[in-house]
Amino acid sequence: MKHASEIFPTALAELLAMGEKARQQRETRARDTRLRDTRNDKTGDRETIRVVRKEKREQLKLQFN
Numbered sequence: 001m002k003h004a005s006e007i008f009p010t011a012l013a014e015l016l017a018m019g020e021k022a023r024q025q026r027e028t029r030a031r032d033t034r035l036r037d038t039r040n041d042k043t044g045d046r047e048t049i050r051v052v053r054k055e056k057r058e059q060l061k062l063q064f065n
Contacts, residue, residue, distance in 0.1 A: 033056075
């Protein structure tokens with residue numbers, strides 16, 4: 001049986017690595033969304049872009065709930 005002092009540092013390092021990977025994925029996804037929104041909505045004004053983004057966020061919330 002392994003002692004907790006042997007298991008804890010390894011488990012903590014794995015959790016930190018998983019958290020960092022998830023954070024990077026979220027940032028990448030958010031950046032891609034921002035780029036796509038601005039690229040697709042260049043014909044509209046700033047208010048239109050804001051409304052479109054808000055509608056997309058609401059649709060995503062509905063999908064996950």
